[in-house]
Amino acid sequence: MSETQKPAVAFLGPETSYTHQAALSVFPNDEYDLQWQHSIKEVFDLVQNEKVRYGVVPFENSTNGSVVWTLDLFVNAQNLHPDILVEGEVYLPVHHCLLDQVVLSPDSGSITPTQDTPNPQKPRSKPLQSLAHIKKVYSHPQAWGQCKLFLNTYLKGIEQQDCGSTSRGAELVAADETGTSAAIGSRFTGEVNGLDFLAENIQDAEGNTTRFLIIRNTKDVPLYSSPSSSSSNHFTDNSSQQKFKTLITLTVSHGSPGALADCLAVFKKFGLNLTSINSRPSTESAWHYVFFVECVGRKFPDGAGGEVNHALEELELVAKGWRWLGSWENRLVGGGVEE
């Protein structure tokens, strides 16, 4: 890869995807060459093979939980992606819109929602226009789970067609000659595809946010430093530990009572607060798991021992195996989303 050109960044596409927005917030077009990929695995492959400098992939949504495809690539990393390191994170507030084709001669515009909600919970927003002409809605399966109240109230019984991405749904609506379909997607994807906004902010949860990870190859020297830290490189003092997060996978002896409790006790011993824990099937045998543990703090380069370094040394004694996936600057400040 020639560094005389703009450094390449691969992200889960297609263009105008939420991952694209997350990538743009850190890697602007004028400084980086953003390249969209069909799958999270392709992003991992390109970073592993040093075809790109960075990769951006979805990791977790505050409403829907983990993106298991990303977790599973880390579970299998030993074989396929041994040199992938997490370098940073991006939190993106996710505001879904209901999009359809622009109609040049608009109908009466009367709002005729079907208000038969057996449930006291109400959607956060109302349609801006009539939805009576909509026969089918396209979106990514994640979006159905994030917009349940709006769909149950205003589009009850309307066919829902799964797409590989919300952006793909918007493309299908733009191409639909009947004009009777709508897509759930971002403002960005609506604008790029020249669609009309039937409703905005239709997601159930106010703070609906997706977290993305920035990955790079361990063999590459980092180019990117996260925005708020660009003025300082003094990360080796323990006082700044709270500013960082570390992700580790670990396996424990199956059938040994308390094996996982022993591992987590190590984090407690060194005062490392856990920020998330997940388990995924180990690919080696059924009903064995790989645990993902994320904690506050940072692993220092070999030799410089912070709390995370000490914890990893002790983990060696109680875990069957572990792998450090990276340490990076925490972008979630004060429990809220940094805007």
Added chain:
Amino acid sequence: MSETQKPAVAFLGPETSYTHQAALSVFPNDEYDLQWQHSIKEVFDLVQNEKVRYGVVPFENSTNGSVVWTLDLFVNAQNLHPDILVEGEVYLPVHHCLLDQVVLSPDSGSITPTQDTPNPQKPRSKPLQSLAHIKKVYSHPQAWGQCKLFLNTYLKGIEQQDCGSTSRGAELVAADETGTSAAIGSRFTGEVNGLDFLAENIQDAEGNTTRFLIIRNTKDVPLYSSPSSSSSNHFTDNSSQQKFKTLITLTVSHGSPGALADCLAVFKKFGLNLTSINSRPSTESAWHYVFFVECVGRKFPDGAGGEVNHALEELELVAKGWRWLGSWENRLVGGGVEE
């Protein structure tokens, strides 16, 4: 509900679904009235409202991990399903087949797979017939993840269409007038829909197995007792603890280092081996989690104190909140699947 008729059992459908097979293995048609539902939530609703005696829902697959829709119904149980109790489990080995329409005048039958695998891993089985006529494959998204090697080897580049269930995919293939589509689904669904078998056992992992939960209402007296225990009701001695599993959800104080470690240490203290742990977003605020902890052992009725009872008493002191979701007989024997 009249008990003079056969007790009703709701399961995630449609008919011939894997959940249907799991339900039939415990609730045979001659003794129970099996009723299929469109969603896991409908199964929970019917059990909560005592419209049926039992519900059967998917919980976890050995390759693909947790069924998050089921976990999320337990996360929200406080509001919508306060009386749901887990009463048992069923492990069902999942063998996927590639199904298409029966062709009365078969073609030459020559096998022309596209063998361009960049990856040394090989699929477990080969097509029984030519796949050259297949232009589209229907299945549930879970099945794509379970049959990656076969699809990448023999059906590379062929359009994959998501369906709500593998059985729905089989129905679409049966109705396809062009005869150029195939479905991935069970032998059962293939036979019921009158389809031909293009390949069998196409799942990547040998032990691919799904675990289902049997749920009932706490207000109902149990009718069903699990097959191997029907001859004995002496479950109140501690020596039989290993035969049972218990599922608990718990929440911890956010931001307190070691809060989860403290909770898991309680299970260790009482020698209760953890069989699985999961986390899902709490629906109350972003980046707060509900943890699912499953352990060996059984909660005895109030007053009779086994290890699980003692652990729950101590959990009261360290967890922010917890909920016992049920105890039932362990059907996974010796780490393998009980056939």
